[in-house]
Structure formats: C-alpha cells, structure tokens
Amino acid sequence: MKTNSGLRNVLILLPLWLGVLTVAALAADQCLECHSSWEEGLDAPSVQFQQDIHSKAGLSCASCHGGDPTLDDMDAVRKSKGYKGVPGAKEVNQFCASCHSNPAYMVKFNPSLPTDQLDKYKTSVHGKRLFEQGDTKVATCISCHTAHSIQPAAEPTSAVYPINIPKTCANCHADADYMSGYGITTDQHEKYIRSVHGRALLDKKDISAPACNDCHGNHGATPPGVTSLSAVCGLCHTLIADNFAKSPHKEAFDAMGYPECETCHSNHLIEKPKMHWVGVSDSSLCVQCHAPDDGTGGYVAAARIYETLVNINSIYNAALARIDTADMKGMLVTDERFALNEVKQAIIQTGTAVHTFDPEAVSKVAEPGITSAQNIAIQGEKKIEEYYFRRKGLGIATLLITILVIAIYLRIKSIEK
Amino acid sequence: MADKIARENRLFHWVDERLHIQTLVDYMSHKVVPQHSHSFWYYFGGISLFFFVVQVVTGILLLLYYRPGADSAYESVKFIISEVSFGWLIRSIHSWSANLMILAAFIHMFSVFFTHAYRKPREMTWVTGIFLLALALAFGFSGYLLPWNELSFFATRVGTGMAGAIPGVGDFLMKLMRGGEDVTGATIGRFFGLHVAVLPGVFAVLLSLHLFFIQRQGMSEPLEWAANPQFKKYRPFFPNFIMRELLVWLIMLNLLAVLAVFFPDGIGVVHWPLGQKADPFAPPPPVIRPEWYFMFAFQALKVLPAHLLFIEGELAGIIILTAGGIVWTLIPFLAGKFSSGKKPTLIIAFGWAVLAFIAVLTILGYILE
Numbered sequence: 001m002k003t004n005s006g007l008r009n010v011l012i013l014l015p016l017w018l019g020v021l022t023v024a025a026l027a028a029d030q031c032l033e034c035h036s037s038w039e040e041g042l043d044a045p046s047v048q049f050q051q052d053i054h055s056k057a058g059l060s061c062a063s064c065h066g067g068d069p070t071l072d073d074m075d076a077v078r079k080s081k082g083y084k085g086v087p088g089a090k091e092v093n094q095f096c097a098s099c100h101s102n103p104a105y106m107v108k109f110n111p112s113l114p115t116d117q118l119d120k121y122k123t124s125v126h127g128k129r130l131f132e133q134g135d136t137k138v139a140t141c142i143s144c145h146t147a148h149s150i151q152p153a154a155e156p157t158s159a160v161y162p163i164n165i166p167k168t169c170a171n172c173h174a175d176a177d178y179m180s181g182y183g184i185t186t187d188q189h190e191k192y193i194r195s196v197h198g199r200a201l202l203d204k205k206d207i208s209a210p211a212c213n214d215c216h217g218n219h220g221a222t223p224p225g226v227t228s229l230s231a232v233c234g235l236c237h238t239l240i241a242d243n244f245a246k247s248p249h250k251e252a253f254d255a256m257g258y259p260e261c262e263t264c265h266s267n268h269l270i271e272k273p274k275m276h277w278v279g280v281s282d283s284s285l286c287v288q289c290h291a292p293d294d295g296t297g298g299y300v301a302a303a304r305i306y307e308t309l310v311n312i313n314s315i316y317n318a319a320l321a322r323i324d325t326a327d328m329k330g331m332l333v334t335d336e337r338f339a340l341n342e343v344k345q346a347i348i349q350t351g352t353a354v355h356t357f358d359p360e361a362v363s364k365v366a367e368p369g370i371t372s373a374q375n376i377a378i379q380g381e382k383k384i385e386e387y388y389f390r391r392k393g394l395g396i397a398t399l400l401i402t403i404l405v406i407a408i409y410l411r412i413k414s415i416e417k
Numbered sequence: 418m419a420d421k422i423a424r425e426n427r428l429f430h431w432v433d434e435r436l437h438i439q440t441l442v443d444y445m446s447h448k449v450v451p452q453h454s455h456s457f458w459y460y461f462g463g464i465s466l467f468f469f470v471v472q473v474v475t476g477i478l479l480l481l482y483y484r485p486g487a488d489s490a491y492e493s494v495k496f497i498i499s500e501v502s503f504g505w506l507i508r509s510i511h512s513w514s515a516n517l518m519i520l521a522a523f524i525h526m527f528s529v530f531f532t533h534a535y536r537k538p539r540e541m542t543w544v545t546g547i548f549l550l551a552l553a554l555a556f557g558f559s560g561y562l563l564p565w566n567e568l569s570f571f572a573t574r575v576g577t578g579m580a581g582a583i584p585g586v587g588d589f590l591m592k593l594m595r596g597g598e599d600v601t602g603a604t605i606g607r608f609f610g611l612h613v614a615v616l617p618g619v620f621a622v623l624l625s626l627h628l629f630f631i632q633r634q635g636m637s638e639p640l641e642w643a644a645n646p647q648f649k650k651y652r653p654f655f656p657n658f659i660m661r662e663l664l665v666w667l668i669m670l671n672l673l674a675v676l677a678v679f680f681p682d683g684i685g686v687v688h689w690p691l692g693q694k695a696d697p698f699a700p701p702p703p704v705i706r707p708e709w710y711f712m713f714a715f716q717a718l719k720v721l722p723a724h725l726l727f728i729e730g731e732l733a734g735i736i737i738l739t740a741g742g743i744v745w746t747l748i749p750f751l752a753g754k755f756s757s758g759k760k761p762t763l764i765i766a767f768g769w770a771v772l773a774f775i776a777v778l779t780i781l782g783y784i785l786e
Contacts, residue, residue, distance in 0.1 A: 394678040401671045408664045
C-alpha cells in the first residue's frame, strides 16, 4: 500500500519535471548551443565569445546579431524578429555603433567610454575610403578590436593594448600584397620596432612610449601633416616642441614645406639622437642645409652648439671615469654618483635646448651641468688621492708595528736565553 | 743611571706606601704559565680581550658622531664614513674587530673544551666565558641594526621575528625587543641602549670575574701532566708570557689595520656595506642572511620541517638549540670526574659533533642561499 502511494507521487511529479526542464532548455541561448557543437575552427565565435567583454557584460549573440535565441532551428531564427545575421564590411561599423554611439545605452555599462567613435572613424582615412569610395579592404571596428574576443584596451590580452597595437596595425600595413594599390610603404612596422619608441614599448614594455595610434590617432586615424607634425611630437616632447616653435627654423621649415621634426629625426625609424647630427662635420644634419656663406649664421651656430654638447658630454665622461676608478678602489662615492645623475639630467636638458638653435641658450642650459661635472671630477680625484694616502698610511703603520714586533721578539729571545 | 734607578725606586716607594703594590709585584713575579705543545691556544683568550679593547675604543669614537633614530642613524653613519676624518677607518676597524673578537672567542672556547681546561676547579671560569660569548653575540646582533640600512633592517626583522616563535613569552619578547609590532625607530633606540650601555656594563662585570678567576687559579695544565709529572715545564708569567701576549696583540693590530684599509666594507660573507637606507615599505632584498656567527642557528631553523612530531618546526629548533646551549654551558658539571691521564673520549666526541654541526650548517647556509 505504501509502495503504491510512492509510485503515484512519482507519476504525478514526472510530467511537471519534464515541463520545467523543457522551459529551461528553451530559455538557454540556442546560438551558443548549436555553434559550439560545430567542428573545430567553425566553433571559434562561440568559444571566443565566452571571454568577450560583451559576454561578461551580460550581452548575448542576439544582442548584436538579432533574432530569437531560444529557437533551435536556424531557418526559424532567420525568420524571427530583428534578425541581422553576419554584417558585411560596410555594415559592421554601424552594427557596433548601434550601441556604442548611443550615450543613453552605453552609460549603463561604462559611463567613461566615449560614444563618438563612428563620427571620428568617418573622418579617418579608413572611414573616408569605406564610406566615400566603397573600399571594403580598409580597417573597420573588427579589424582592430576583433569580432568575438573583444577586450578592454587596458587589458594586456586586448588587440588594442598599447604593446599589441603595432602588430594589430601591421596585420594590414606590413602586408605588401594587401596594401598594394594604396601607394604607401609597408615598412613602417619593421622601422618602428627598431626605433627608440618601438624598443621602449616592445622591449622595455614601457606603455608610456608611443604606439602607432599615439601619433596617427585611433578611430580618426589620419597621418599628421607637414605643419602639424611638431604638434603631434609635442604631445610628449613639450619643451622641444616649444623651443622649435620659437626658433627661426619653424618659419623656414614651414616656408620650404619641410615636415618639422621628421626632417632631422625621420618618422617611423626614430633613433636616439647622436651628437654628430649637430655641427658642421660631414655626418652633421645641419650642413645639409647650412653653408658658411649662406647668410643665415646657421653654420656658425651649429658649430658652437656642437662644441657645447661635446664639452658637457666629455666632462661628464671624465667625471664618471674618476668616480668609477674611486669606486673600484673601494672608496665611498654614493653622493658623487647621485650628483652625476643631475649632470646626466643637464645633458638631456641641453639636448632639449638644442631645438632653440641658439648657441647662447644652449650654453646657458649646459653651464650648471658642466660646473657640476667639473666639481664631481675633482671630488673623484680627491677620493683617488685619499685611497693612495690610506695605502701609504697603512704602509708606515705596518712598518712601525712590524719593527716593534721584531724588537719584542728579540727581547723575548734575549730574556729566555 | 744610578739617579734614574733611584728616581724609579722613589716613585715605586711612593705608590707602594699608599697602595701596597709590592704584594702584587711579588705575586706576579712568582706566577708561571704551563709550557707545552698546546700552549699556543692560551693566547686566544688574550686575543679576544685585545679585540674587545679595540671595540671599546673605536665604539667610543663612533659614539661621538652616531645619532640613533630612524631619521638620523643612517645619515650619521654615512657622515662618519664620508666626512669625518678617519671615520671610515674607525667604523671599519670596529666592524672587523667585532667579527675577529667573536672568531677568537669561539676558538678560545673550543680550545678550552678540547684541552678540558673547564674541569674542576675552573667550572666558573667556563660558565662566565660562555656568558661572555653570549654577550658578544648580543653585541653583534644589536650593533648590526644601528646603521639602519636595508640589510640590517630586514635581518633584524627576521631575527626578532624568530623570538616571536617562543610559546607564551614569544610575542612579548618580540615586542620588547622591537619596541612595538615592527622594527622601527623605537627598535634602534632599544638596540642602541643595549649596545652602548646595558651590554658593556654586564660584559665588564663578567669579564672582570672571568679574568679574576684566571689570575686566581692560573692557567690549566694538560691532563697528561697528572700522570707524567716529569713533563711539567713552566714559563714566567712576567715578563715572558706577557711579552709574548703583547707580540701576538701587535700582530693582531697589524692584521686589523691591513683588513680595515684593504677591505673597509668587509669581504665575502663578512660584509657590511652601508648600501641603501632602510625602507620598511620597500620589498625585502633577495637574500636576507644573518651575520656568519648566527648562520648555523638560522640554517638549523630553516632545514627543520614545518612540524617536528606535534611541535612547530621553528619552535622545536629553538628548543633544541636552547637545550644544546644549556648542556654546553653545564659541561664542567656533566662531564664527571677526570681520572688522571685518561682522555674522556665521549666528551671529545661530543665536542667534535658540536663543532661539525656548527661548521656544516654554516657552510650549508651560504651554499644553499
């Protein structure tokens, strides 16, 4: 009797359970259910999307692609309300912008995220070519951000994290076949990774060093023009840009159509500045424009600036050599080394002052560093002299003690005889 | 010449009339020191004393410029070694002498042990000697923090932290030493007071007792002499032994001068560069190690497993080391009677085991770091 009652309860509850399970299955995202069961490679979107920022924010496939995600039949999905499917190159930007250009919607997720990406994109070379010329080879949102593994730019795994940006841009810009027909070189990435900026960003992982987007912009990607170049470089090199803007070169370069900073420093392959770039030697950059009789005074100024640079660097090196020697001899030189750092700073400031192209201004900036380096060299010399004084003192003391030891030894022998 | 002798006699008579020093002179002139193949070891007590005297003199000189405190200790030591005339030499001699004093004291202790000089009636000489060595180690530990540099800060944090492992009183002891929860400027104040006032005071009393016992009882004679009195040979304490002692002291002074000038910051594992100022918020240096004379204990605590039976490994190590120290101190009372001429092999084996334990763990400490 008891058994029959239990069986009856099970028979009543079973349909209820089945009903609950059916509702739960229908509520699940059928897009992921089907797409993840596809063969390896084709399942990539569904796999990648698990880690995508949109997935983490609670969005689903249908949030972008539309349609009814509870349906498990693809034909039914295609016919369902709001279905958008896979966007083409021309539609993808609008696709993203449907949310990202809507401040009222975006504020719910990230109030600090700008919503003008599409507007900027339209002003970029990429955007203009896409929208005005119908060029579908240009970069769209997913070219840089990826389609289904989008991460915040601050995430090191993101394709647009500063260290990853050069490679992301190079995916297209270093591909000679892909870029053929655009009339631009494809060696920017190769040059950039050898540049002082590339080495700082990629080798030293210094994310304050500029990547492609820091000079060219990101959504409004546009190459800086001849006259705007110093403004771009000046975003970081403020003092140099300021010095250059006040210098006689600004007007002359603009008049001759020279691309300001790039004229001497080049663009993607920006090297650490060399002292011999300044001056009047054959390897100098100054003599490429200036001659002794050109009437500008530039030739003489270049020679004098070079002299100041050589002076401060050679005095610094001499002081460093003295301090190193004293250090190797075991003398305490921590204060002198600290002071040398200040001289090093003065050398950098002198390099900045070079962009005034005024020998007097350069000399004025270098002077405190030169004086300081001279004092440090004197201190270093004193330390070395002190080292030899100690050795001599030790020699005399040791000799006296040894004489005393011998005298006592002889006295002991004499007593014990 | 005759006038000079007469003047000296008059002076001696003047002093003797007041202090009765003739008794002392008579005692000294009759005092002898055993002369045998192991007489060499007698000098290590005197060498330890010499280095202690150097410590006192150089310590007083350093005290003229040293300023305890988290904001002044490092700066004052830097000032001593860079600005004060011969300050570098005084600090270097102080550091070298500290290390050599402890080395000489260890050699002295083991030489006394292996020649069985601790046996009756010299038990108290041994016990005061062990306490003196313990105080010398405390001098080293307290002095290590005083420059307030990176290494000393973290080593003191580890060292005082070990005291915290003692059950019951550990936490209290650690806070007492640190003057709070962590090593701070308050710790410098305590260590400074300990280093320049408390320890020297206690050391002076114990050293006086130790020297009094030695002078009163004389040097220990070899065990073999009891069975073979025909081998007995003595040397006058004054002037023969005293002059030899003086000779050894001068050689030590020469050694100290050479080391201090050639290696002002020490060498190898005996190294005390001033380096960076202590920063409690900085990450600890990759290698934190104690002074070489604490390395065996440090390593012993490191190699012990997390738990030894039901006791925490570190605590078990502290208990074992403390018990070992107590047994070592009480050796004269535990060794039993020495029958004439017979070598106590068990005691000698124990001594070698202790020596091997210290040597092996010290070497391992440096190899495995």
